[in-house]
Amino acid sequence: MNNEDFVHRYAAILRILFREPRADLRQVAENLGRELYLAAAGLNDILKIHENALALVRASEPDLLATGQEGNVSEVLETVCRGWQNEWQAVHSRLRESLAAAENSLQMARRTARIRLRQLVRSNRLLLKEVFHRRKLEKRLREIRTWLQRAQDLAKLGFWILHVPEGTLEWHGLSKFLHKSGTQPRAIRSIEDFLAWVHPDDRNAVDSAFAQILAGKKPCQIEYRLKNDEVRYVRQDVALGWQRGKVTKA
Known part of the structure; x- marks a missing residue:
């Protein structure tokens, strides 16, 4: 996360607000909060960026920050935090949906595996019975061939x-x-x-x-x-x- 870039962007929002107190910057501030979340910034990081942006504005344009702007400054901070929280909720919602879909897929795979296993067990049992039956038949056929050969030899x-x-x-x-x-x-x-x-x-x-x-x-x-x-x-x-x-x- 590049804190310096976010500080300058935050300071730009404050400058516009101080110059035009009625400027509606809620969407811009909220988008900044979303970007901060995606950049892995926490709420403490946002507070530091907020303080550094105010300090940057005071240092570069001391006359710009007039009295009575405290409410607007707090509103900008709240909007940035709201954007951060909205993105957090959106990401976690997508994660929950993905986890739910993965869980459903896992449950279906388990059910399919259990069904296939039961089918395989039944098939193996039938196969063992078939093998046992065939071995009995083969033994019986060998005996019949032996007696048939003897009978043919005796009767020429x-x-x-x-x-x-x-x-x-x-x-x-x-x-x-x-x-x-x-x-x-x-x-x-x-x-x-x-x-x-x-x-x-x-x-x-x-x-x-x-x-x-x-x-x-x-x-x-x-x-x-x-x-x-x-x-x-x-x-x-x-x-x-x-x-x-x-x-x-x-």
């Missing part, structure tokens, strides 16, 4: 899946059978591989069955031999899988 059953668009074969439950036949499952991944594995005398019937599958028709049950050192017979029945009117799996 198994199945393959032909993915029609790709023309690839996927084997299930026939690993032991394939190994005993001297064939690796990875070696038979296409229709051509499959046909090469079939006994030459039965290859036409199997080729015809694949042709019917690719044409969207279910072939009849067929029995054919495999091309191995020992004769092995396979009885085959086909089921088709459809999607959007087209055969996608067999």
